[in-house]
Amino acid sequence: MIEAGKQLRVFVVDDEEVIASSLAMILRLHGGLHATSFTDPLDVLELAHSDPPDLLIADVMMPELSGIELAIQLKLLRPDCKVLLFSGHAATTHMLKAAQEQGYAFELLSKPVHPADLLAKIQDLAETTQPVVAQE
C-alpha cells in the first residue's frame, strides 16, 4: 500500500464515462490513490497546465485527442509523469511505435485489464516514483 503522505495524484481518462469513473473509484478505494476521472482529454490538458498528475492512465482511442498525444503533452509539462495506456483496439501498436520514434516509450495494457492486475502494476510504478509534493 502507498503511504498516505505520499498519495499519488492519478488522472484516469477514457471517453466512456463508466470506465473512467469506475476505475478511478477502484484506485481511490483499493489503491489509496488520489484519482480523478475524465472523459475529455482536453479537460485533462487544461487542468494539467496548473496541476499536472503523477500518473496518467488513459485510453488510446479517444475522439478529441488520442491517449498517446495526451501523454506526450503531459510529458512536456512534467517529464517525470508516469504513463499507463490501455486500449481495446488492436490497431494502436503502430501509434505507440510512432511515439517511440519521437522518443516516448509508453507501456500499453490491453482492455479488459483486471482491476487487480492494474493495481499491481501501479504498485510497481509507485515503488519507483516519488510524488511531486515530496520533491518540492
Place this chain on the structure above:
Amino acid sequence: MGDRTAEAVSDKSAQMQVPYKRFGVIAGFGILLILILGNAIVTRRQIAVQTGVEFWVSHTHEVLFNLKQTEVLLLEAESGKSAYLYTGANEYLDSYHGAVGRIDLQIDTVQKLTADNPRQQATIPELRNLAHAKVAEMEQTIALYQAGQADAARNLILTDTSRRTMEQIEQTIARMENEEIRLESIRTAAFQDSTRRAVLSLYFASLLAAVGLVILAYFILRVIDLREKHAQELEAREEWFRVTLTSIGDGVIATDKEGGVTFLNPVAEALIGTTLVQAKGRNILDIFPIFNEQTHQPAENPVRKVMEFGYVVGLANHTVLKRRDGTQIPIEDSAAPIRGEKGELLGVILVFRDATNERKAQEVMRKTERLAAAARLSATMAHEINNPLQAVGSLVYLARSTPGAPPEIVRQLSLADQELTRVAHITQQTLGFYRDSPVSESVDLPALIDSVFTLYSSRLQGKAIRVERHFGDCPRVRAGSGEVKQVVSNLVANAADAVGMRGTIAVTLKSVEKAGSAMVQILIEDDGPGIPREHMQRIFEPFFTTKQDVGTGLGLWLSKEIVERHGGSLEVVPRESGLTGAAFSILLPLAVSLPGPAADNGGGERMHS
C-alpha cells in the same frame, strides 16, 4: 508494324505486276511471231519475184536461141543450096530442104515465145516475109539449076538479091535480139533488186528478232529473278513465323476454319501430351478437351466460339485441360480468329498456358484475403467487446469489494468475475492483438516476451509458477509485434494452463540456422502432463480444444497461421529426454532484406509521417 505494312504494299504491287508482266511476255512473243511471219511473207514474195524474173531471163535466152536458130537454119539452107549448085549432089539438096522445112516452124516458135511482147510480134511478120523471100529466091535458083539454066541461076545469084535479103534478115534478127537483151538487162536488174530487198528484209527481220529476243530474255530473266526472290522472302517469312510460334512460351494451337489442327508448338505438345504429327488434321475438340474445374462438365471450347462469333474469346475461369494421359491441369487461354486479306475467316489461333501456379497463388491470396478480413473484423469487434468488458469488470470488482456486502452476493460476484475473466481470455486469444495493419516493425523479442509475462503475472502468481528465461544473443526481427505478442501470449497461456501448482515454464530465445537462412527460435516449454499422442495430429486444427470450459480451440490455429504468414513455422518439438511436458518452437526469419527503418537508435529526430 510499319515494316509489315510496307511488305503488304510491296506484295500487293507485286501481285498487280504479274498480269502486266504476263501480258508483256505474250506481247513480246506475239511481236516476234509477227516479225517472223512478215519476214516469211516478204521473203516468199521476193523469191516469187526472183523465180518470175529467172523464168523471163531463161525465156529471153530461149528466144535468143530460137532467133539464132532461125538464122542458122537460113544459113544452113543457103550453104546446102550453094553446095548443091556447086556439086550437083542430091544430099546437099536434102540438107537444104531439111533446113527450109524447119524455118517456118522455127519462126512459129519465136512467135509463140514472144507472144507477150507486141513489139517482137510486130517484127515477126517482117522476119517471116524476109525468110519467105529468101527461101523463094533460093527455090528459084535451084529450079533454074535443075532446069539446066546454070547461067541463069548464076546470074540470079550474082544479082546479090539473096545476100541483101540475108543481110536484112540478119538485121531483123539482130533487132529482135537487141530487144530481148534489153529486156534481159531490165529483168536482171529487177532480179538483183529483189535479191537485195530480200536480203535486206532478212537482215532487218533478223536484227529485230535478235533485239526482241534479247529484250524478252531480259524481262523473263528479271521476272524469274523476282519470283525467286519473292519465293525466298516468303520462305524466310514462313520460317520466321514458324520459329516465332515455336519459341512462344505459351502453348499455341492453330486450326483451319473447320477446326482441324494445323499447328502445335512444343509447349502445346507438352501440355496436351501429344505431338504435332499425331494431332495434325484432327479436330480441336478432340485434341483440346477442357472441363470446368468444379462441375467437371465439358467447358465450351473457345475455338468453336470464335468460329461462331468471329471475335477474340477468353477462357472462362476454372477451366482444366484433360491431357492425353488423363491428368488434368488448370489452364488459362484465349482464342482469336485468323483472317485473310479480305477479312474472311481462315482459321483460329488458340493460346493457352499452364495456370497451376497462378491457381495456387490465387488460393493463397484468397486465404490471406480471408485472414485479413477476419483481422479487420476482429479489430472492430475487439474494440466493441473490450470496452464494455472493462466497464463491467471494474463494476463487478467494485461491487464485490464493497465493505459489508453479504457473503452470498460476494460469492456470486466472484463467479461473475471468473466468467468475465473467461470472456476476456477468449477475446484476448482471438481478437486481442490481431492487427489490421500490415506494418512490420523491428521487434525486440526479449522485451516482448517479458511484457507477456507481465500481462499474465497475476495468473502466474496465482499458481506460483516459476518462469525460466534463457535469452541468448538475439537480433531484432522484423514482424508485426502485436501478432508475435499474440502468439507468445497464446503459448504462455496454454503453458500456464497446463502446468500444475508450482510448475515451471521455460522460454528459450536463440538464433538458429534453418535451411540455410538465419532464424530466431522462441522455445516455450512447460513441465505439465504434455500433449497426448492422440491429440498431436489435431492440436493445430481450428476449434479443437481440450479445455471444455475456457478453450476456444482457436489459439494454436491462429498462432500457426500468424507465424506462417511471417514466413516462419510453429511446431511441437520433443523435450529433452527424461523431461515431461510440452515444448513449442516458434521459428521466425531474420528478414534482413525487408525495407524499412533500421533498428531503433533511440534518437528523437526521426519524424514519422
